[in-house]
Amino acid sequence: MRTDEPQLKGPPTAADVGGDETAAAGISPLRVVLIVVATIIGVVVLLLAFDFLRQRNANRIAVVGVAILLGVVGVFFLFWAMNRLTDLLPARFREGVRPYVFVGPALVLLGVFLIYPVFNTILISFKDGISRDFVGIDNYEFVFTDQDMLRALRNTAGWLVLVPLVAVSIGLAFATMADRLVRGEAVAKSLIFLPMAISFAGASITWQLIYSYRPQGFGSNIGLLNGIMLGLGQDPVKWLEIQPWNNLMLMVIMVWMQTGFAMVVLSAAIKAIPDEIIEAARIDGASEMQVFGRIIVPTILPTIVVVTTYMVINAMKVFDIVFVQPASAEVNGTVVVAERMIRWFFLLDHNGRGAAIAVILFVAVVPVMIFNVRRFREQEAIR
Amino acid sequence: MSVPVIPVPEAPDSRAPGDVRRGGWLIRIAIIAIVLVWMIPTAGVLITSFRPEGLVDTSGWWTALAHPFRAAEWTLENYRRAIDAQGFGNSFMNSLAVAIPATIMPIAIAAFAAYAFAWMDFRGRYVMFVLVVGLMVVPLQMALIPILRLFTQGVTLFGLRIFPDLDLNQSFLGIWLAHTGFGIPLATYLLYNYIASLPSSIIESAKMDGADHFTIFWRLIVPLSIPALAAFTIFQFMWVWNDLLVAYVFLGGAGQNRVLTVALRELVGARGENWHLLTAAAFISMALPLVVFFSLQKYFVRGLTAGAVKG
Numbered sequence: 040m041r042t043d044e045p046q047l048k049g050p051p052t053a054a055d056v057g058g059d060e061t062a063a064a065g066i067s068p069l070r071v072v073l074i075v076v077a078t079i080i081g082v083v084v085l086l087l088a089f090d091f092l093r094q095r096n097a098n099r100i101a102v103v104g105v106a107i108l109l110g111v112v113g114v115f116f117l118f119w120a121m122n123r124l125t126d127l128l129p130a131r132f133r134e135g136v137r138p139y140v141f142v143g144p145a146l147v148l149l150g151v152f153l154i155y156p157v158f159n160t161i162l163i164s165f166k167d168g169i170s171r172d173f174v175g176i177d178n179y180e181f182v183f184t185d186q187d188m189l190r191a192l193r194n195t196a197g198w199l200v201l202v203p204l205v206a207v208s209i210g211l212a213f214a215t216m217a218d219r220l221v222r223g224e225a226v227a228k229s230l231i232f233l234p235m236a237i238s239f240a241g242a243s244i245t246w247q248l249i250y251s252y253r254p255q256g257f258g259s260n261i262g263l264l265n266g267i268m269l270g271l272g273q274d275p276v277k278w279l280e281i282q283p284w285n286n287l288m289l290m291v292i293m294v295w296m297q298t299g300f301a302m303v304v305l306s307a308a309i310k311a312i313p314d315e316i317i318e319a320a321r322i323d324g325a326s327e328m329q330v331f332g333r334i335i336v337p338t339i340l341p342t343i344v345v346v347t348t349y350m351v352i353n354a355m356k357v358f359d360i361v362f363v364q365p366a367s368a369e370v371n372g373t374v375v376v377a378e379r380m381i382r383w384f385f386l387l388d389h390n391g392r393g394a395a396i397a398v399i400l401f402v403a404v405v406p407v408m409i410f411n412v413r414r415f416r417e418q419e420a421i422r
Numbered sequence: 423m424s425v426p427v428i429p430v431p432e433a434p435d436s437r438a439p440g441d442v443r444r445g446g447w448l449i450r451i452a453i454i455a456i457v458l459v460w461m462i463p464t465a466g467v468l469i470t471s472f473r474p475e476g477l478v479d480t481s482g483w484w485t486a487l488a489h490p491f492r493a494a495e496w497t498l499e500n501y502r503r504a505i506d507a508q509g510f511g512n513s514f515m516n517s518l519a520v521a522i523p524a525t526i527m528p529i530a531i532a533a534f535a536a537y538a539f540a541w542m543d544f545r546g547r548y549v550m551f552v553l554v555v556g557l558m559v560v561p562l563q564m565a566l567i568p569i570l571r572l573f574t575q576g577v578t579l580f581g582l583r584i585f586p587d588l589d590l591n592q593s594f595l596g597i598w599l600a601h602t603g604f605g606i607p608l609a610t611y612l613l614y615n616y617i618a619s620l621p622s623s624i625i626e627s628a629k630m631d632g633a634d635h636f637t638i639f640w641r642l643i644v645p646l647s648i649p650a651l652a653a654f655t656i657f658q659f660m661w662v663w664n665d666l667l668v669a670y671v672f673l674g675g676a677g678q679n680r681v682l683t684v685a686l687r688e689l690v691g692a693r694g695e696n697w698h699l700l701t702a703a704a705f706i707s708m709a710l711p712l713v714v715f716f717s718l719q720k721y722f723v724r725g726l727t728a729g730a731v732k733g
Binding site: 118229358 | 519544558560561565606
């Protein structure tokens with residue numbers, strides 16, 4: 040990069056020795072000044088841009104343009120400037136500091152947006168409804184005695200077993216079968232992936248086109264399932280009010296949305312299995328089921344673990360699907376833990392109870408976290 | 423300085439044409455059956471979005487299929503009303519202003535962190551990595567209230583201001599930072615898996631050539647990690663674009679900064695009974711994520727599993 044480097048390889052002359060000394064002293068003063076000036080100018084520009092964004096009557100398109108530029112360019116400028124400033128440090132600190140420059144922004148943001156809230160939530164879970172006085176473990180007592188909460192704990196347990204199980208199974212089966220298609224594999228996979236692009240809230244209302252119920256005399260039934268029931272000469276059914284099966288019907292919505300994710304990731308893993316292995320097994324007379332059970336599944340097991348973990352965490356956090364249903368979750372017994380948390384926090388205005396439920400959720404997730412951390416340690420060992 | 427060209431390991435291409443694709447009809451029927459079942463709700467939304475308001479409420483959406491060529495059964499009115507709705511263009515632009523930086527920022531920050539975790543040596547590396555990945559499981563909802571309070575009031579501990587009141591509420595910067603903070607754990611997890619699996623020989627040889635870490639990252643790691651970066655771009659973009667909760671909490675339900683999902687929710691009504699508008703709105707908001715998905719799809723498949731399948 041530096042043009043004067045080749046010269047240093049020549050026989051040492053007085054001039055070269057002098058040049059060498061400057062290099063040893065670090066970066067030339069001019070560059071130091073340039074870097075500092077560039078950093079200051081950059082910061083000033085960023086601040087001006089923020090001020091512009093605060094103006095209420097500015098042109099919308101200009102605001103959006105500045106916002107996008109600021110967000111995208113700003114983050115790269117930040118790293119560039121920090122890296123350059125690190126170069127200015129004395130040589131013996133330089134390489135020790137640089138890793139923290141790389142991980143620093145991530146850690147700072149995590150500290151503010153995830154770690155601080157965790158501690159804050161733990162604190163207010165021991166306080167009363169308006170977060171003023173400490174009430175000991177009253178909120179936790181509530182969590183483990185309230186009927187709806189107990190039901191929510193049971194329901195959530197069901198969600199995080201059934202949803203990942205069904206979604207990953209169908210995804211795996213579909214990926215394996217689609218792999219054998221001569222034509223149309225991409226189309227078939229895209230259609231299964233499509234629901235991923237719909238928002239959670241949108242999807243559950245979408246599903247009312249399937250589940251909707253109207254009693255006789257209150258308009259015609261516009262849900263598909265009741266359309267079928269009427270077509271068969273039966274009475275329409277309140278699908279989302281039959282306990283406990285209504286829980287399964289809500290889980291179907293999440294399975295419908297998440298199977299595409301499992302399928303796409305598993306399909307990629309299946310395609311990465313070398314053909315020779317599968318062909319060799321077939322030549323040795325293995326049946327298709329044996330190829331699937333003894334070769335495909337064991338080979339992609341790490342991927343299955345990653346996908347299942349992701350699904351379990353998502354199922355644990357599910358709330359929108361239950362929350363947006365027009366029928367009351369309490370009356371119909373479809374409550375889940377995250378939905379309880381939101382309801383106590385935002386609608387029933389009892390911060391303490393909402394926070395206690397959140398802490399329960401967090402504690403329930405710890406085993407998953409430990410399992411993952413152990414996996415990473417194993418991966419590190421392999422590398 | 424020249425950098426050695428490294429072939430990125432690729433999944434084997436589709437099998438040779440002569441290869442026997444076993445299963446034949448049975449598999450084809452099973453696939454078609456699953457696809458049809460999966461398409462039923464989507465088809466319901468699509469058909470409903472093109473039906474007049476009166477019909478949507480009085481007859482099932484599947485009845486439209488009985489006479490597909492009767493003009494009275496179909497209309498574009500729902501889309502016109504959704505697009506004409508108060509401030510639709512405005513909120514579409516706002517969604518872009520939120521989603522693009524909120525996609526790029528976590529990816530950039532997580533990529534730097536993932537590189538450091540994978541290829542730099544420093545004290546506390548292991549603990550920090552476990553912390554970052556462990557935070558993947560914190561429920562987002564749990565973080566909203568404390569952060570909102572942080573944005574509006576700052577933090578005072580024992581009378582000492584330890585976090586300033588930055589007046590970030592209702593601002594783009596506030597929501598970018600929020601989405602970035604929530605997105606970093608998963609992004610770091612995915613990108614680390616990929617970046618750590620790149621062959622160490624290329625990084626060693628770049629170092630021999632005198633490249634510093636910033637140059638290696640920028641000129642070598644980023645181009646080689648395009649598949650993983652594209653994969654996470656799709657995820658993060660879909661998530662931010664479809665997000666209602668974070669946008670509602672940080673940008674508010676009214677005002678000129680509200681995003682598309684919030685605006686569409688207002689249009690549809692809290693009870694979600696205006697199905698003809700709701701379905702049109704759902705398709706409008708789906709369009710852009712699908713464009714992103716289809717344009718990045720070819721990278722998506724390879725990126726996610728590169729680390730995981732190495733086993």
